[in-house]
Amino acid sequence: MPDAHRLRGQTHTTHSSHSSHSSHRPALPPEPYDVERVRTDFPILQRLVHERPGRLGKPLVYLDNAASGQKPRAVIDAMTRCMELEYANVHRGIHYLSQQTTDAYEAVRGKIACFLNAPSRENIVITRNATEAINLVAATWGRTFLEAGDEVVLSVLEHHANIVPWQLLQAEKGFTIKVVPCDERGLLDLDAYAGLLGPKTKLVAITHGSNVTGTVTPAAEIARLAHHHGILVLFDGSQTAVHMPVDVQAIDADFYIFTGHKLYGPTGIGVLYGRKSVLHQMPPYQGGGDMISAVSFEGTTYRPPPYRFEAGTPPIIEGIGLGAAIDYVESLGRSAIALHEHSLLERATRRLEQIEGVRIIGTAPDKAAILSFVLDGIHPHDLGMLADQMGVAIRVGRHCAEPLLARFGVEATARASFGLYNTIAEADALADAVLAVKEFFR
Amino acid sequence: MLNDQFGDLRDLYQEVILDHGKHPRNHRHPPDANREARGDNPLCGDRITVYLTLGEDGVIRDVAFEGRGCAISTASASLMTEVIRGKTEPDARALFECFHDLCTKDDAEIDAHGPVDEDALDRLRVLSGVREFPVRVKCATLAWHTLSAALAGAGKISTES
Numbered sequence: 001m002p003d004a005h006r007l008r009g010q011t012h013t014t015h016s017s018h019s020s021h022s023s024h025r026p027a028l029p030p031e032p033y034d035v036e037r038v039r040t041d042f043p044i045l046q047r048l049v050h051e052r053p054g055r056l057g058k059p060l061v062y063l064d065n066a067a068s069g070q071k072p073r074a075v076i077d078a079m080t081r082c083m084e085l086e087y088a089n090v091h092r093g094i095h096y097l098s099q100q101t102t103d104a105y106e107a108v109r110g111k112i113a114c115f116l117n118a119p120s121r122e123n124i125v126i127t128r129n130a131t132e133a134i135n136l137v138a139a140t141w142g143r144t145f146l147e148a149g150d151e152v153v154l155s156v157l158e159h160h161a162n163i164v165p166w167q168l169l170q171a172e173k174g175f176t177i178k179v180v181p182c183d184e185r186g187l188l189d190l191d192a193y194a195g196l197l198g199p200k201t202k203l204v205a206i207t208h209g210s211n212v213t214g215t216v217t218p219a220a221e222i223a224r225l226a227h228h229h230g231i232l233v234l235f236d237g238s239q240t241a242v243h244m245p246v247d248v249q250a251i252d253a254d255f256y257i258f259t260g261h262k263l264y265g266p267t268g269i270g271v272l273y274g275r276k277s278v279l280h281q282m283p284p285y286q287g288g289g290d291m292i293s294a295v296s297f298e299g300t301t302y303r304p305p306p307y308r309f310e311a312g313t314p315p316i317i318e319g320i321g322l323g324a325a326i327d328y329v330e331s332l333g334r335s336a337i338a339l340h341e342h343s344l345l346e347r348a349t350r351r352l353e354q355i356e357g358v359r360i361i362g363t364a365p366d367k368a369a370i371l372s373f374v375l376d377g378i379h380p381h382d383l384g385m386l387a388d389q390m391g392v393a394i395r396v397g398r399h400c401a402e403p404l405l406a407r408f409g410v411e412a413t414a415r416a417s418f419g420l421y422n423t424i425a426e427a428d429a430l431a432d433a434v435l436a437v438k439e440f441f442r
Numbered sequence: 443m444l445n446d447q448f449g450d451l452r453d454l455y456q457e458v459i460l461d462h463g464k465h466p467r468n469h470r471h472p473p474d475a476n477r478e479a480r481g482d483n484p485l486c487g488d489r490i491t492v493y494l495t496l497g498e499d500g501v502i503r504d505v506a507f508e509g510r511g512c513a514i515s516t517a518s519a520s521l522m523t524e525v526i527r528g529k530t531e532p533d534a535r536a537l538f539e540c541f542h543d544l545c546t547k548d549d550a551e552i553d554a555h556g557p558v559d560e561d562a563l564d565r566l567r568v569l570s571g572v573r574e575f576p577v578r579v580k581c582a583t584l585a586w587h588t589l590s591a592a593l594a595g596a597g598k599i600s601t602e603s
Contacts, residue, residue, distance in 0.1 A: 050449060377464075379512035381486040381581065382455075389448045397486050405487075411511075412487025436447055441460065441513070 033340045038332065039421050041072040049391050058391030061426045066211050066239060066370050066417030067395050069264040071325075078324035079266060082317050090316055091290055091307075105316055108323035109306075115326050116256060116273050117247040123279070125272040125306040126314055130238045130259035131161040133272035134205070136309060137234060137255055138165040140282040142203070148174035151200045153231075155180040155188055156407050157210040157217070160400040162236045166205065180206065182407065186213030186362040194225050201231045208246070208256075209239035212401045212413065213362025214345075214370030216240060219251040227252065232278065238262060242419075243341060243368040245334045248273050260318060264420070265325030269318035272309070279305035286311040329420070337420045341369035344418040344427045351431030358434065361408050369418035372399075375434065378441050380414040386440060387414075387433040394430070454571035454578070455513065458521075463513030468506040468523035475504070479596060481588030483580050488515045492588040500530050505589070512581050518569055519585035525562035531593050537562055538586045544570045545582050 039045050048057025062070060082104070088097035090105050109121045118124060127133040142165075146152065152166055156179055166177060178201075180193045188206075197204075204226045209216045223233045234255035237246055241258035248256045253273065260269040274282075284291055284302050288311030293301040302308045329337065348371050352358045357376030375383055384396035395415045398405050405413065416430050448455075475493035482489050488511025495504035505526045507519045526534050536558045543552045544567060572578040 055449070379486075379488075379510070379516075381488070381512035382514070385575070385578070386448055386451060386455075389451050398484060402484075410487075411489060440448065440455070441464070 033332070033336050035340065035421065035423050039423075041074065041328070042070050042421055043073060043076070044070045045421060049393075050389065058389075061390075061392040061429045063416040063418065063422065063426065063430060064393050064395050065242075065262070065419035065422075066368075066415065068261045068267070069242065069419055070421070071266070071321075072264055072328050074328045075265055075321045075324045079317050079321040082320040086320075087317070089313055101316060104323075105314070105319045108319045108326075111323050111326050112271055115246075115330070116241070116271075117249055118273050119249065119276070122304075122306055123248075123273050123276060125274060125279070125309045126319065127270040127272055127309075128268055128315065129261075129270040130236065130257050131165075131270070133257040133259075133270045134162055134234070134236065135165045136272055136285045137205075137274075138169045140285050140309070141232075141278065142166070142169045143173070144281070144283055146173050146175050146202055149200060150175040150202045151178055151196075151198070152176070153178045153180060153193070153196050153201055153204045153206070153226075155193075155206045155217075156182050156403055157186070157188065157207050157213065157215060158205075158401065158403070159207065159211050159236065159238070160402070161238075162205055162207060162234075163403070175202070176200075179403075182213075182215070182404075184363075186210060186215040186364045188215070188217055188222075190218070190221065190225075193222065197225060197229050197231060199229070201226075201229060203232050203234065205234040206236070207239070208235040208237040208241075209243065209368040209370075210362065210401070210404065211239050211370065212372050212399045212404050212415065213364065214239075214367035214372070214417075215362060215364040216244070216366045216368055219253065223252040223254075239368050239370065242329075243334075244338045254278050260322040260325065263322070263325050263329060266315075266318040266321035269315045269322050274305065276305070279309075282309070284311070285309045288312045290314070332420060340420065341418050341422075344422050344424065345369040345371060347424050348416060348418070348427040348430055351428060352434065355431065355434055355438070357438065361410065361413050370415065371417070372413040372415045374410050374413050375438065378437060380412045382441070383414050383434070383437050386437045387430075390429070390433045390436065392426075392429055392433045450574065454575060456568050456571065458568045459513060459517040462517035462520040466507075466516050466520035468520065469508065470506045471508055472504050472506050475506070477592045477595065479588050479592035481584045481591070483511065483515070483584050486512060486581065488512060488581060488584055490515070490519055490585060490588060492519070492585060492592050494589070494592050496531075496593075502526055502529050502531070502534060507585060507588075511584065514569070514572065514578055514581040515584050518582045521566060521569070522585045522589060525559070525565055526589065529559070533559065534589065534593065537566075538590060541566050541569075541586060542583060545572050545579050547573070 049060050051057030088101045090102040109124050112124045113121045178196045181189050208219050226233045232254040235253050237256050237258040242263045254275045256273040258271050261267040291308050291311040293303050359374050361372040380396035397412050475495050477494035480491045490507050490509035492507045497503045505523045540558050569582045572582045
């Protein structure tokens with residue numbers, strides 16, 4: 001144990017020094033993924049849950065990462081430092097602090113562009129969350145270019161955030177929504193998809209990774225088929241940008257969306273990547289400061305993208321936090337994270353498969369580290385609550401994806417989702433909790 | 443060992459609840475039902491339908507339910523069907539009010555609701571553990587809200603509305 005601590009301490013020092021200077025250093029040889037060291041970067045993982053006078057708490061086994069990620073010290077410190085030392089409003093100050101904050105905030109836009117391999121920082125629109133990013137596309141591009149007789153293609157895998165904005169617009173415009181089905185494993189039916197595309201189709205809006213089944217969709221193929229018909233493609237990357245490298249140029253996305261808080265960054269910030277030519281065709285989203293070139297009562301002109309879509313004071317502190325989160329994730333390496341998370345997913349899947357009465361919802365070969373399941377005779381709500389008493393935090397319910405749950409014929413599921421700090425022991429703790437709950441209800 | 447593992451949840455999941463959760467009573471669709479309502483708790487995915495056979499004298503002749511939710515909501519529905527049969531609509535509503543207090547308030551705070559069937563209330567007391575777990579109150583009261591909708595002829599309720 002003392003040895004492990006010493007080792008942890010050493011690697012931690014190495015890690016923090018190269019993460020803060022990563023841009024100035026030659027690439028280091030890849031280190032083995034040291035999850036114990038990574039865990040020390042997350043203050044919340046040191047706490048106990050269900051602690052009360054007279055009762056010992058339980059270590060937190062946090063397996064609800066698809067809902068939101070915990071925050072590393074680097075993010076917490078960056079946001080604190082911003083508020084303590086480097087804070088003023090952006091884009092409008094002549095004074096020193098405003099300039100400094102503007103530079104730091106705009107540097108984050110550049111970081112996001114690199115993170116997605118976008119051609120330029122001008123492709124990056126900053127929103128409040130992923131939901132707003134989708135609503136932004138619906139309210140601007142959608143309201144301008146969609147009309148009665150058109151078709152929008154969604155999939156059965158979608159989160160409500162990529163269904164309801166289109167339904168709201170549909171009520172206004174009267175276009176048709178078509179839905180790509182999936183098979184028993186949760187894989188999209190690409191033949192059916194190809195069959196849905198036609199001259200009436202104006203937009204394909206599909207998740208890059210399901211928050212229930214974990215299915216990673218073949219984004220490049222989806223875009224290729226759509227572009228063959230001149231159709232735009234939007235990907236909801238809320239579950240993928242955090243789990244794997246994403247290259248918006250390689251998949252040829254027209255829009256790509258993710259959110260800060262699932263990437264171990266703060267809440268209150270989301271990202272919309274847009275193809276430049278498409279963003280330039282889009283009218284403003286909300287009106288206000290920062291998005292205008294000139295205002296008069298005779299007429300107002302708007303700034304070019306991305307600022308045209310960013311009315312009002314942006315999420316400045318959150319932006320700084322997201323920048324730190326991206327640095328942090330990149331310092332570990334997204335491929336290394338994906339590899340680690342897959343080992344957790346495999347372990348948990350193997351353990352759960354061995355438990356009689358467990359049915360796993362979503363068995364696609366290419367999955368984000370998300371494991372939905374139901375247990376014969378035991379409602380997910382009971383399972384989740386009892387597991388929580390053991391310190392195992394999972395999500396239960398319909399996961400804002402009711403059509404998908406209906407597709408699998410279940411009212412609710414339990415969902416464990418893994419993050420970069422989870423361990424094999426925690427994957428085992430999940431399975432042990434399921435076994436204990438089964439025993440409880442026997 | 444299990445008691446320790448699941449801490450206070452033993453108080454919530456008492457044997458009676460586990461029994462009614464696993465083997466719900468009156469889990470059927472009576473052919474002569476003349477009132478029904480659907481209850482939905484979208485947060486956790488509980489869905490039940492409550493059926494009533496209301497006599498012309500205003501007495502609930504039969505009450506049953508279909509659908510499954512968590513152990514708490516199923517047990518609550520099952521217990522409800524047992525204590526409601528033979529009651530008039532006002533008696534049933536008075537019992538619901540008392541039960542609702544039981545699920546949400548400390549004993550000291552519970553106001554008198556006029557005369558209710560104390561034996562029935564005693565049977566329902568087994569569910570009062572939910573008051574320590576606010577997220578589960580909706581589970582325990584879903585069947586009763588649905589019963590209330592059926593009595594009112596409302597047809598459908600959701601805990602989110």
